[in-house]
Amino acid sequence: MKEWEEQFRAFLRGRGLTFTPERRAVLEEIFAEHGHFDVETLHDRLRSRGSRISIATIYRLIPLLTESGMIRPATLRDGHPTYEHLFGHRPHHHLTCVRCGKVVEFRQEEIEKILDKICGRHGFSPFDYRLGVRGVCAACRKEETG
Amino acid sequence: MKEWEEQFRAFLRGRGLTFTPERRAVLEEIFAEHGHFDVETLHDRLRSRGSRISIATIYRLIPLLTESGMIRPATLRDGHPTYEHLFGHRPHHHLTCVRCGKVVEFRQEEIEKILDKICGRHGFSPFDYRLGVRGVCAACRKEETG
DNA sequence: TTGCGATTGTTAATCATTCTCAATATAAGG
């Protein structure tokens, strides 16, 4: 059984909820890729594989996945929420190109240390942080200038 | 004439748009406070001062304010967009308490330097960045523990 | 003052998300 399946089953059990084929299908689809996803594309992907799952089921699943730590909200793409899964993925952050939409992920421990210091100063106990940089990528800048 | 009025007028002029009493009223209201705002509370605040402005007018104004650099999107509060104005305010970031919703702003040049380095490595030209930390503030933690 | 384009408020439309509900599936206990 896959690592994430085990973890999600445990979470559901703890709440008296059940692991269903629909839920498995959604998880499979989420973990099939490392990129970001939103509810609609997830639904489309499942449908295109022959699943008859309702989009409402996916919407209903999102909070469970978030609370169980399987996924977390990522950056917003044109104002609606996207998510990323948290397995085989260390916490990371995003450079987003505002022209082509390309997203580059990066990781920087140095920043985490600074943040810990800042949180300490303000008496905060942090449990998540998010860093998003918006800009223009090399390719788009080139196109723009020339 | 206030600094921000001058700047917004210039922006509108450059686009062949006009500075109206409604637009002034919205700006006044935005700059009356330093905190975050969303469209609905802005509308309520204006109404409670006797204005008859329509909420559609405010929605229509948001992109103009963003493009002119008067405001920028801030963190999301329960999934709908909030903004902050950019006058008398240096760029800053947020610690948000997930229990009581308190937001502490902080500023850290060191982080900006690190980000510049990272952007350089990826060929990005950054023009905005956003750093949000979610956690529990001292008061709430105290309450929690007993 | 006139005229043209921008702006406004109202109302209707749209879109994502959530809710309702009847039907079905699940897990646990016999």
Place this chain on the structure above:
DNA sequence: CCTTATATTGAGAATGATTAACAATCGCAA
């Protein structure tokens, strides 16, 4: 293998925020 109580599902209706359409008004330049 049955039974039962509860959780889950899909379909479609309902919601709520945001956007669009439109006719009436306003603001600016000539």
